[in-house]
Amino acid sequence: MINKTTLNKIKEIVGSKNYFDSHAYLLSYSYDATPLIHQKPDAVVFPNNVEEISKIVRLANEYKFAIVPRGSGTGLSGGSVPIEDSIILVTSHWNKILEFDEKNFTVLVEPGVITANLQSYVEDRNLFYPPDPGSSSISTLGGNVAENAGGLRGLKYGVTKNYVLGLEVVLPTGEIIFTGGKSIKDVAGYNLKDYFIGSEGTLGIFSKLLLKLIPLPESKKTILVEFSTIEDAINSINEIILSRITPSMLEFIDKLTLQCIEAYAKLGFSNSVETVILIEVDGNKFYVEESCEKIKEIVLKNNSLSFQISKDTAEELKLKKARKIAFSSLARVKPTAISEDVVVPRSELLKMVTQINSISKKHDVQIGTFGHAGDGNLHPIVLCDERDTKNLNNALRAVNDIFDASINLGGTITGEHGVGIAKREYLTKQISNPGIEMMRKIKKSIDPNSVLNPGKIFDLKPKCEGKLPSNQKQVEEYLAKDLWI
């Protein structure tokens, strides 16, 4: 617990109207969208301006408490879940678009602007902000940058980091800096901006974001194809890309997910359909037409069961519906849905999907898989009931095996959700000890008192501390296990 005197000092900074420590508030800010992880903060504050944030950060350094920044709380790795002796610092009410620069195609926003709101704002002006995470209807841009959010358009348009030009950040020691700018090229010194993107609230608190926009594609078409085998579907995906077409969306839905979609929404997929892929092509009219023709040839050659193409927006939405409700349909089946986001090189996609299926059988848990097949990013959704310990443990074992499989295929444990608390213990599977140590050193040098979201991404102390090897034999054992001392 943070002591009363310190809490009062925090309250003085933001004013009593913006400071909350009642039970209802502590409860309502004890979680984000990550299953199984929650912890009450000691207080929740809504600062009015960047100076107040800076003051709170300085106070945290002086009185040793932790600050956990939070937007809408839709993260999937526990990045904005409180830790012990922490306060939650909310910026979701900072929701103004500060400047729209039509000449330079940039927009300066506050961190609490909702992703979808920015998208419709710029699309009204014939411009485009592509990053499109699943929670875009409520996720904040500050949170998107902190987690380097991805989404459906990764294959063609990349992820959030490709659209961040500059950031105003409150450093963990209280200074306010602006890094980056409107220049496309900029090699003045270290690329500080990129340290903060995807730092999960551990290196700074954003107060302004300068984002890049691109022209809105002139036209687009959506295609839905059904297959009777996974092989045919994934071969089609690979062939489409090898034919030099880059769809703006290339999505995949597996059998279990399809069954759940049918049970929930009855979209009319027959039982013989094993896999569905959803494709969106955008660009100028001729390119779109030509690409759709090519795609049709490719899927027909690969034994597709059906090929549907959208004529207007209404049809587009209809075709996208299955993918849109994929997660919902799975989430209804069991009380707990652990959503993973492994990514493998596209060439290994078929192996990854096959391995997920055998992991599901091995641990006797249902796993529905869908995802952004075009960029190798899959969402295996492990379904379980957290109140059933045996079932939960099986699910966690399955998650562990999925991570191993991904790493063995040259992939990553997380493509867009971040590490946070949920994947912290698995990070060492992927990152070597010197790599983790470098991260620790960076954290330590920027945040010497560990006030910003400490303990997220990696433990602040090396794992073997406390039970250091005492004799030569133990040291050799440690070395053999590649455990870092």
Add this chain to the structure above:
Amino acid sequence: MNLLNQHQVETANSCIQCGLCLPTCPTYILSGKEVSSPRGRIQQIKYFNSNPINLSDEFISEMNYCLDCQACETACPAGVKYGSLVESARNFITTENQTVLKKYLKKILLNGFFSNQKRFIIISKILRFFQNISFFNLVKIFNRKILLFPNLNQTFYSENNLEFYLSIATKRFSVALLTGCIMDIAFKKIHDDTIEVLRQQGCDVYIPKMQGCCGSIHGHNGEHDEAKRLANLLKSKFNVEKFDAIISNSAGCGAFIKEYPINFDSSFSTFSNKVLDFAEFLSKINFIPSKNKLNVKVTYHDACHLAHSQKISSQPRDLIKLISGIEYKELNESSWCCGSAGVYNITHFEDSIKILDRKMENINKTETEFCVASNPGCIIQLEYGAKKSNSNVKIIHLATLLRMTYV
């Protein structure tokens, strides 16, 4: 007594905390605070279900701040029936934790007024007398809320001598009409129009007398037992086998009656299964539009208890578009609550008006002559909003619009 029953505990546990309900929640958008969101409220309900002593004032006020519009249910990927959780919490608060005075006042209002049809009519007549002599215009000076009071009818269906109306076209169906409480005393015109449209569509329309309130006002305000008593009374007035359908033209009543079997017990199933919303019924029987042209611009407001509780949103739109000559304009944020929400506009006047202002801004942007809404609460609220924003838009029930094609 527990706050939630076993089934509801399962419901609460199926919330996966994804947060997709947040952008659809009017109170979250107003306050910007997670405590005032469906996701936050579910956490609070879960907590107080396991720790029912010392309900905090904050919890009580949070449960009452909720509009119970159920827009979150439509947005919820996991299908959580949030409305039933909040209603149970309110019921629990009423029975376990309310000052005697408050309890008493609420009982007088709910049970003294709405529970007994005879008394309801007598009081309505007294109120009508005051309204007829323009007494309310005097009160208006002291309290704006009086403007939310509807104009009362000069005659009521519950006292009507005629018990059925024969079909005008070739007879296709026998249906019964739910007359309701507020609908009966203040919206006789909507009943007239509903009956007329149904007759034009080949329906014999029966109107059982003295039906009384369906209990939804009680159910939504934590008076579970009284709601059940009224439900039984209502059920007893209908000879279910005789009718192809029982028509509701009030979204709130229809939604509540359809949920009788879930909220009470399965003995209500036969009755509840017969109940269909007016628009739902018309689209089921292949509505035959009139040949007359109606050259007007129309938009449609989704009543929460129609769109979110009963999942009826395409049918009324399709019916409007069938009218020849009509120019239909879709309303932005159409499925957003108008702030009426039962008695919310009385208990939380200021908040309700903020929500209403947002709704009126959207309606006025459509520049239409008519805005169709299918719930008496919405109609009263939106009429007040139109007056307040100096708008010429007329708020009408779907039945009224359809009837205009027969003149």
